[in-house]
Amino acid sequence: MTTMRGKVYLIAAASTDLRVLTSEAVNLLRAAEVVLHDGNVSPELLDLVPASAQVRNVEKISERQGISQEKTNALLIASAREGRLVVRVKTADPLLPGHFAEELDALAAADVDFKIVPAANSALAAVAGRNS
Numbered sequence: 372m373t374t375m376r377g378k379v380y381l382i383a384a385a386s387t388d389l390r391v392l393t394s395e396a397v398n399l400l401r402a403a404e405v406v407l408h409d410g411n412v413s414p415e416l417l418d419l420v421p422a423s424a425q426v427r428n429v430e431k432i433s434e435r436q437g438i439s440q441e442k443t444n445a446l447l448i449a450s451a452r453e454g455r456l457v458v459r460v461k462t463a464d465p466l467l468p469g470h471f472a473e474e475l476d477a478l479a480a481a482d483v484d485f486k487i488v489p490a491a492n493s494a495l496a497a498v499a500g501r502n503s
Contacts, residue, residue, distance in 0.1 A: 379450075406458045
């Protein structure tokens with residue numbers, strides 16, 4: 372029996388300006404089957420996600436509110452193991468230490484395929500904003 376293997380894409384969406392998303396990030400959001408996002412992701416970004424996708428806010432507000440990191444990790448892993456295209460949208464830069472570390476460690480330990488999809492860097496975002 373062949374097991375379907377999904378993949379998790381960790382997208383940085385540090386701005387509410389969709390112009391700083393890469394075309395790869397936009398295409399992944401449009402194809403996503405499962406989207407787990409931080410609470411301050413812009414509604415315009417979520418409008419890119421198909422209506423058929425499962426979308427869930429996994430913001431950690433405090434120890435007593437929101438969803439735990441362990442639950443977020445479990446959702447990422449389970450969805451990928453079901454063969455789904457999973458997008459994790461973070462409003463932090465994934466290349467800065469600590470911002471994706473717990474999720475990356477959990478995915479690697481579970482042998483789940485993943486890819487980091489960074490947003491355009493700050494310099495490019497500033498140019499995009501200046502030329503609007």
